[in-house]
Amino acid sequence: xxxxxxxxxxxxxxxxxFGGQRVRxxxxxxxxxxxxxxxxxxxxxRAQAWGKHLIQRYRDGKRTQLxxxxxGLYGSFSELAVPMGExxxxxxxxxxxxxxxxxxxxxxxxxxxxxxxxxxxVARLGPDPLRSDADPERAWQAIHRSSRPIGALLxxxxxxxxVGNVYRAEVLFRARLDPMRAGRTVDRExxxxxxxxxxxxxxxxxxxxxxxxIRPEDDHGPGSYAPDRPRTYVYRRTxxxxxxxxxxxxxxxxxxxxxxWCPDCQR
Numbered sequence: 001x002x003x004x005x006x007x008x009x010x011x012x013x014x015x016x017x018f019g020g021q022r023v024r025x026x027x028x029x030x031x032x033x034x035x036x037x038x039x040x041x042x043x044x045x046r047a048q049a050w051g052k053h054l055i056q057r058y059r060d061g062k063r064t065q066l067x068x069x070x071x072g073l074y075g076s077f078s079e080l081a082v083p084m085g086e087x088x089x090x091x092x093x094x095x096x097x098x099x100x101x102x103x104x105x106x107x108x109x110x111x112x113x114x115x116x117x118x119x120x121x122v123a124r125l126g127p128d129p130l131r132s133d134a135d136p137e138r139a140w141q142a143i144h145r146s147s148r149p150i151g152a153l154l155x156x157x158x159x160x161x162x163v164g165n166v167y168r169a170e171v172l173f174r175a176r177l178d179p180m181r182a183g184r185t186v187d188r189e190x191x192x193x194x195x196x197x198x199x200x201x202x203x204x205x206x207x208x209x210x211x212x213x214i215r216p217e218d219d220h221g222p223g224s225y226a227p228d229r230p231r232t233y234v235y236r237r238t239x240x241x242x243x244x245x246x247x248x249x250x251x252x253x254x255x256x257x258x259x260x261w262c263p264d265c266q267r
Contacts, residue, residue, distance in 0.1 A: 004164070004167075008130045009205070014047040019046065022043050023097050025042075026094045042060045052164075069109060075105065077104050146182070163198065165257050167213075170234065171197050173261060210230055238260065244265050
């Protein structure tokens with residue numbers, strides 16, 4: 001599943017491609033046909049991200065319409081120059097601008113939103129490290145009061161929005177925190193350092209379009225599990241030597257996702 005930096009980068013990209021243009025919106029697959037008809041021909045006003053959720057704003061005079069997209073595990077946008085040609089595969093939504101168009105395939109959600117819907121969504125989500133209006137105090141209070149493992153709390157979108165499995169594993173390693181440690185035992189200084197690290201790392205992800213987590217002094221070779229994956233300290237490095245202490249990286253399952261950590265560095 002794409003992590004939060006991917007959605008923020010996507011929002012910026014769509015803003016650049018379509019902002020201020022009257023766009024044609026359709027649903028070649030048909031599953032979003034009624035919704036597409038509502039925004040078809042309206043001005044693409046703005047795209048924003050909250051965690052792993054994309055919100056597009058369309059307007060026509062004084063009328064504004066919101067559209068919500070959650071990519072889930074399989075959703076993706078692809079771009080083509082105009083004219084785009086016939087859709088390929090199950091295209092849930094097609095947006096056509098002046099010079100470029102984009103096709104959305106396989107999302108978990110693609111739906112019209114009301115302002116109340118957006119308020120409900122934002123209220124359900126924890127603070128997003130990539131948003132300037134994020135309040136880390138909300139995340140601190142949720143973590144400080146919980147007996148759940150910090151490794152589970154960081155993946156809970158109600159605690160912190162946009163953090164996925166890679167950032168969870170890597171920021172805990174960089175903080176030298178045992179992922180099984182109860183949230184309430186994490187002190188405020190450690191939380192503040194972790195929040196600041198997430199803000200910095202996820203901003204790098206937005207700029208570069210890929211996750212980058214290794215400090216220069218620790219960069220001693222690829223050691224990641226596949227050429228097209230980010231180079232990491234622990235994520236998907238089961239059994240490989242820790243970049244710091246050479247202890248084999250361990251793996252277990254936590255809240256339905258694989259968790260990676262160094263048993264020696266993260267005590």
